[in-house]
Amino acid sequence: xxxxxxxxxxxxxxxxxxxxxxxxxxxxxxxxxxxxxxxxxxxxxxxxxxxxxxxxxxxxxxxxxxxxxxxxxxxxxxxxxxxxxxxxxxxxxxxxxxxxxxxxxxxxxx
Amino acid sequence: xxxxxxxxxxxxxxxxxxxxxxxxxxxxxxxxxxxxxxxxxxxxxxxxxxxxxxxxxxxxxxxxxxxxxxxxxxxxxxxxxxxxxxxxxxxxxxxxxxxxxxxxxxxxxxxxxxx
Numbered sequence: 001x002x003x004x005x006x007x008x009x010x011x012x013x014x015x016x017x018x019x020x021x022x023x024x025x026x027x028x029x030x031x032x033x034x035x036x037x038x039x040x041x042x043x044x045x046x047x048x049x050x051x052x053x054x055x056x057x058x059x060x061x062x063x064x065x066x067x068x069x070x071x072x073x074x075x076x077x078x079x080x081x082x083x084x085x086x087x088x089x090x091x092x093x094x095x096x097x098x099x100x101x102x103x104x105x106x107x108x109x110x
Numbered sequence: 111x112x113x114x115x116x117x118x119x120x121x122x123x124x125x126x127x128x129x130x131x132x133x134x135x136x137x138x139x140x141x142x143x144x145x146x147x148x149x150x151x152x153x154x155x156x157x158x159x160x161x162x163x164x165x166x167x168x169x170x171x172x173x174x175x176x177x178x179x180x181x182x183x184x185x186x187x188x189x190x191x192x193x194x195x196x197x198x199x200x201x202x203x204x205x206x207x208x209x210x211x212x213x214x215x216x217x218x219x220x221x222x223x224x225x
Contacts, residue, residue: 034213043116043203043219044154051211088153090213098144098214102153 003027004091006101014109019076021104023089026070032092033065035074037085038103044088048074079108113137116204116217123194124225130190131220133204139184140206144214145177148201160187194224 003026013019021035032051036044048063050056050072056063062075072091076083086103093099115134123129133143143160158179159167166179178190191198201221205214 032211032213036216041221043201043216046213046215049213092211096210097156097159099156100154 003093003099004089004101006087006089006104008102009105010107011104012107012109013079015079015081017079019079019083019106019108021074021076021087021089021106023072023074023091023101024070025072025089025091025099027091027093028067028070029094030070030091032098033063033072034090034092034098035061035063035072036088036090036100038088039085047087076106081108081110084108113215114204114206114217116220118220119218120221120223122223122225125195126193127224128190128192129194129222130188131202131204131222133187133189133206133217135185135206138206138208140187140208141184142207143181143187144205144207145179145187145189146203146205148203148219154203157189160189162187191222194222196224198222199224 005024034049035047037047038044050063050065060077064073084107086105088103089101090098117132141162145157146154148154157172160179160181162181168174181187203219205216207214
């Protein structure tokens, strides 16, 4: 069973719309959750971190966490072409290691 | 500013060559650093956890004699790919984190191409 699952995409969203990226995880005791953005050929960069249930907003980004459903999502409002990238969901497991999903490719249509 | 510096960013070399990659923590002393590998269109796979002053902890399936890790100071870890072969060609990325629950910060990565 995969520990962090994401839809690989590509997810195509019109410019200006809301992009919704989803992630599920298997380890119920996980406490820390992260979203990274990775442009092609580049290393990941941290977008959001979230530790408690509910929403966390930072600019155009909102992370949502539901520990009961073992589900974490990332919303990107007013999507821009520069948001086109692969988004990696990451979860800190019980052994303190961070496990990454395979990522969702997001394509913002101009 | 950058939290992690990784060098070199790009290496092309012949099969059988050993390649050393450096990872420096710029903002804080890091007792632990992480080495990842990423093949095209795949996710990051943790190779090993580098521990300052002690042996690295390798993930299952990663050959410790092939991927030598040295973490001699609190700001520097090195990964040496020994006798590299074409199948070792990949994107190698290091990362650091300040505290247990905090996110990891990644270096810019090293693209290794073995001919």
